Amino acid sequence: MKGIxxxxxxxxxxxxxxxxxxxxxxxxxxxxxLRLHLFFCKTCKDYHQNNRKLTGxxxxxxxxxxxAEQKEIFKQHMKNGSSKTSx
Amino acid sequence: MREANxxxxxxxxxxxxxxxxxxxxxxxxxxxVRVNDREVANDIISETFLAGLNSxxxxxxxxxxxxxxxxxxKRKIIDHYRKSNSNKGQAELKMNFPDSxxxxxxxxxxxxxxxxxxxxxxxxxRELGLAILDCLDQLNEKQAKIFKMKTIDGLDTETICNExxxxxxxxxxxxxxxxxxxxxxxEKNWF
Ligand SMILES: [Zn+2]
Numbered sequence: 001m002k003g004i005x006x007x008x009x010x011x012x013x014x015x016x017x018x019x020x021x022x023x024x025x026x027x028x029x030x031x032x033x034l035r036l037h038l039f040f041c042k043t044c045k046d047y048h049q050n051n052r053k054l055t056g057x058x059x060x061x062x063x064x065x066x067x068a069e070q071k072e073i074f075k076q077h078m079k080n081g082s083s084k085t086s087x
Numbered sequence: 088m089r090e091a092n093x094x095x096x097x098x099x100x101x102x103x104x105x106x107x108x109x110x111x112x113x114x115x116x117x118x119x120v121r122v123n124d125r126e127v128a129n130d131i132i133s134e135t136f137l138a139g140l141n142s143x144x145x146x147x148x149x150x151x152x153x154x155x156x157x158x159x160x161k162r163k164i165i166d167h168y169r170k171s172n173s174n175k176g177q178a179e180l181k182m183n184f185p186d187s188x189x190x191x192x193x194x195x196x197x198x199x200x201x202x203x204x205x206x207x208x209x210x211x212x213r214e215l216g217l218a219i220l221d222c223l224d225q226l227n228e229k230q231a232k233i234f235k236m237k238t239i240d241g242l243d244t245e246t247i248c249n250e251x252x253x254x255x256x257x258x259x260x261x262x263x264x265x266x267x268x269x270x271x272x273x274e275k276n277w278f
C-alpha cells in the first residue's frame with residue numbers, strides 16, 4: 001500500500017504548494033495534500049500563515065509599478081538631457 | 088563590476104546608468120500619493136533624474152544614492168505645488184498654506200486631503216508600499232524583478248518563464264526565496 005506516501009508532501013513541496021496557492025496556481029489535489037501536511041507540521045503551518053499575511057500586506061500596500069515603457073522614457077530623457085521629448 | 092550584496096559597506100557612490108531601473112518604482116510610489124496624477128508624477132520624476140545628473144558634483148556620499156535622489160524629488164514636488172498654486176490662484180485658497188518654513192507639514196496636509204480612506208490609513212499603506220520596495224531592493228536584481236512581475240504586475244508564470252528563459256520550477260524557487268526574505272525584512276515593523 002502506498003496510498004499514504006502518495007498523499008504525503010515533504011516540507012519543501014508543501015512550501016512550494018503554499019506559494020502557488022498565494023497566486024491561485026495550486027490545484028485541488030495539491031491543496032488537499034497541503035491541508036493534510038499542515039495538520040501535522042507546525043513549521044509549515046507557520047510558514048503558511050506568514051505567507052498569507054505577506055500577501056495581505058502586499059495587497060494593502062497597493063504598489064503601483066512604473067511601466068517598462070515609462071522607464072524607457074526616463075532613460076531617453078536622461079540621455080537627451082531634457083524631459084521635453086515625450087510631448 | 089559592482090558587488091550587489093554590501094553596498095552599505097562602501098562609500099556611497101552615484102551610478103546614474105542604473106537609476107531608472109533601480110529607483111523608478113520607489114520614486115513613483117513616493118510621488119503618486121502626493122500629486123495624485125500619473126502624468127504629473129512621471130514629469131516630476133523625469134525632472135528629478137535630470138536634476139540629479141546635473142548636480143552630481145554636489146553629492147557628498149554621506150547619504151545613500153536613493154536618499155539623495157529623494158531629497159531632490161521632494162524639492163521638485165514642492166516646486167510643483169508652488170506652480171500649481173500660482174496657476175490656480177483662488178481655487179486652492181481655501182487650503183491653508185503655511186510659509187516656506189514648514190514645507191514638510193504642508194506636503195503631509197496635501198496628502199491627507201486627497202483621500203477617501205482615512206488619512207492615517209493612506210499614510211500607513213504608503214509607508215508599507217515603500218517599505219516593501221525597500222526590502223525588495225535588498226534582493227538581487229533578477230529575483231526582485233521576477234518577484235515584482237509575478238506579484239505586483241500579476242503576470243502569469245508562462246510569460247515570465249519565457250522572458251527569463253527559466254523553468255516554472257526555477258520560477259517558484261525564486262518566488263519562494265523572495266517571499267521568505269521579504270517576510271523577514273518586513274517582520275520587525277509590519278508583521
Ligand atoms: Zn512541513
